[in-house]
Amino acid sequence: MVSYLARRMSRPRVVAIVLALAAILVVSLLPTWRAEAATPAATPAATPAAAPAKAIPHPVPTLPPGQVLFLGRIAHPQLLTVADLAAKYPQHTQTVTFQSGAGPQTHTYTGPLLYDVLQAAKPAFRSDVKNDALRYAAVVHASDGYESVVSWGEIDPGFAGTEALLAVTQDGVSLAKEGPRLTAPGDTKGGRYVSGVTSVTLVRAGL
Known part of the structure; x- marks a missing residue:
């Protein structure tokens, strides 16, 4: 397309059109870039806390019968x-x-x-x-x-x-x-x- 424009138009005009197309492309991609930038980087999954140990009851002394x-x-x-x-x-x-x-x-x-x-x-x-x-x-x-x-x-x-x-x-x-x-x-x-x-x-x- 650029070569076609170069044959039909003057060089300054071709440059202006190319720059305009580039600007349109940048504008169209800008929302995508912003969304990607706003997305927080994935963080490693936190290691789940270990379950608290169950309390060990005090042993009842062994006594003779009676x-x-x-x-x-x-x-x-x-x-x-x-x-x-x-x-x-x-x-x-x-x-x-x-x-x-x-x-x-x-x-x-x-x-x-x-x-x-x-x-x-x-x-x-x-x-x-x-x-x-x-x-x-x-x-x-x-x-x-x-x-x-x-x-x-x-x-x-x-x-x-x-x-x-x-x-x-x-x-x-x-x-x-x-x-x-x-x-x-x-x-x-x-x-x-x-x-x-x-x-x-x-x-x-x-x-």
Whole structure:
């Protein structure tokens, strides 16, 4: 095209037309250049932060059968034997029925209320938090590693008032060798009837 124009027009006019065409081309490409300049350069993908490690719970000491360690959010941690549980606290007797893997079970238990034993250990409830006790629960640990949980609201007489025992006898037979048994009257299943209790830890579950 330029050679054709060169034959038909004077040189200055050809130069002017070529410059005009170049200007048109530049103007048409300008938006594309601006868009490319405005696009931020790709940055390497950030390495995802490592997930926080799960807290490792403190191991519960292994105790001989018949001894129970009370610890956690209490002022007076203590180690009690079945004989201590029978001698130091008011005794209650209850006959309960529950379902087990072997079928229905009915037994008569005698022992102190879990509530009474924990109250004597002075729970560290906060006076500046409304009903702070309702954020607490007792984790009951057995000699075979089995665990169950009872909330404070369940055993507090001011709330549900369930008479969960740390039974020292079952059907009149001492549990001094096996260790006390937690009872859960009102439970249909026997999963919370923890045998061979070795520790009770009071924990604060709420914020």
